Amino acid sequence: MVGMAAALAPEAGAEYADVVFNRRAEREGVRPVVFPHWFHRIRFRCKVCHHELGFVMRAGANDVTMADIVEGKFCGMCHNGEIAWSTENCDLCHTGKPGLPSGIHGGHTTVGPGRW
Amino acid sequence: MRAGRSRHRRAAAAVWLVAAMASTGGAGAREWRPLDDDGVHDPAAPGLQYLQKPSEALSVLPPDTAGNRVNWVEALRQGIIKPRTNVFPETKVNLLDLDVIFPETSEMPMVRFPHLVHTEWLDCANCHDHLFKKKIGANPVNMFKILEGEYCGRCHGAVAFPLTECKRCHSVPRNDLIR
Numbered sequence: 492m493v494g495m496a497a498a499l500a501p502e503a504g505a506e507y508a509d510v511v512f513n514r515r516a517e518r519e520g521v522r523p524v525v526f527p528h529w530f531h532r533i534r535f536r537c538k539v540c541h542h543e544l545g546f547v548m549r550a551g552a553n554d555v556t557m558a559d560i561v562e563g564k565f566c567g568m569c570h571n572g573e574i575a576w577s578t579e580n581c582d583l584c585h586t587g588k589p590g591l592p593s594g595i596h597g598g599h600t601t602v603g604p605g606r607w
Numbered sequence: 608m609r610a611g612r613s614r615h616r617r618a619a620a621a622v623w624l625v626a627a628m629a630s631t632g633g634a635g636a637r638e639w640r641p642l643d644d645d646g647v648h649d650p651a652a653p654g655l656q657y658l659q660k661p662s663e664a665l666s667v668l669p670p671d672t673a674g675n676r677v678n679w680v681e682a683l684r685q686g687i688i689k690p691r692t693n694v695f696p697e698t699k700v701n702l703l704d705l706d707v708i709f710p711e712t713s714e715m716p717m718v719r720f721p722h723l724v725h726t727e728w729l730d731c732a733n734c735h736d737h738l739f740k741k742k743i744g745a746n747p748v749n750m751f752k753i754l755e756g757e758y759c760g761r762c763h764g765a766v767a768f769p770l771t772e773c774k775r776c777h778s779v780p781r782n783d784l785i786r
Contacts, residue, residue, distance in 0.1 A: 498721045504640035507674045508766035525647050527626050529675045529764050530659060532666075532728075536690045537766075542730035548761050569695060576619050582654030584722055587647055596647050 509597035511549055511587055523587030528597075535569075544557075544568045550594045624743040637676045639665055640781075674768050680724055708779060709748065782783045 506529055531540070540546045544554050544565060547558035553565065560567035561578050569575045576583055639661035644651040650718045661675075662722065666742070668688065669681040682688045692700045703726045709718040725734075739746050740759060753760035 495725065504645035506639065506645065507769075509645075509647055511647060513763070518719075522649055522652055527661075529661060529665060529677070531691060533664060533688050534690055535694075536692055537693055537728045537762075538700075538730040539691060541694055541733050543693060547664065548733065550765075563758065574694070582652065583657060584654070586642075586649060586652035586655050588649045590645060 505597035507596060507597045511591045511593055511596050512555065513587065513593045514551060514554070515556065515588070515590055516585060518591060521581060522585040523591045523593075524584045525587045525596075526584075612680075637666065637670055638662070639676070639720065671768070673772055674766075679767075680727075680731045683727060701731050703731070710781075712777060715773070716777040717781055720776075721780050 506527060508528035510526040510528065511523050512526060516523045531586075541548050546565065555565045557578065559565050560570065562573060565579065566584075571577055572579075629748045640646075641662075642648045642655055642658060642660060648655055655672055665675055665677050669678040669685065670676060671678040679688075683690065692698075703722040705722040707722070709720065709722045735741050737762060752758055753763070756765070759776070761772070763776075768775060
């Protein structure tokens with residue numbers, strides 16, 4: 492039984508609620524993006540990104556392009572060199588392991604059959 | 608067809624329960640994996656060295672046993688973190704202090720949903736009306752749907768405390784004598 496549980500466990504280590512964005516990144520020649528919820532929620536309430544900025548609360552539901560971000564949408568609302576680092580700092584967001592699928596990766600205790 | 612899907616869901620939920628019970632037992636020490644060894648970051652990524660480490664940021668926050676191992680609600684209430692409520696000055700910041708009881712929880716204690724703690728983080732529009740109708744009894748919530756990431760499962764199990772923490776929601780004892 493424990494073995495079954497272990498087989499269901501997410502990959503070890505990713506922090507709870509880390510989100511990988513890789514719909515386009517690798518295809519465009521950069522590393523996937525790892526978005527840490529924990530880092531952002533220390534500084535912003537959920538409502539800032541999920542209400543004011545329009546991020547849908549479903550991994551995979553947000554078709555974010557760099558063009559959008561540079562124009563100040565999505566991440567670009569803050570990542571503009573004023574509130575947070577600007578989009579010239581590619582390396583700071585594009586830190587993911589090559590080959591990672593998009594989606595929520597981090598999980599500490601939850602291993603459900605659901606889609607998040 | 609429907610019965611088959613339902614059976615599948617029930618089997619999946621049973622497997623989840625086993626996994627949840629096994630993993631709850633292991634939630635002890637508060638340790639956070641270094642970014643260069645967490646399975647998602649590329650140790651060779653040049654920007655990695657500049658990023659804040661989870662252990663550095665999270666170890667100073669009120670402890671919890673699940674999720675990020677941080678009690679985010681306490682961190683906010685104690686003023687240890689001061690996350691911004693809005694970036695646009697014109698945004699109305701809504702708060703609502705209203706508890707809702709979900710009584711149809713079978714043999715489990717009833718669920719108390721506190722709007723206040725949720726609206727401290729979220730806006731009304733994050734849940735209403737696309738996830739929950741603003742009417743008592745109008746939302747056919749059940750654990751199978753939550754486990755599939757619907758209703759409460761949009762956040763609980765993904766970013767808010769995970770679904771292993773049954774009693775945090777199922778917190779109101781059912782008094783058989785009253786019923």
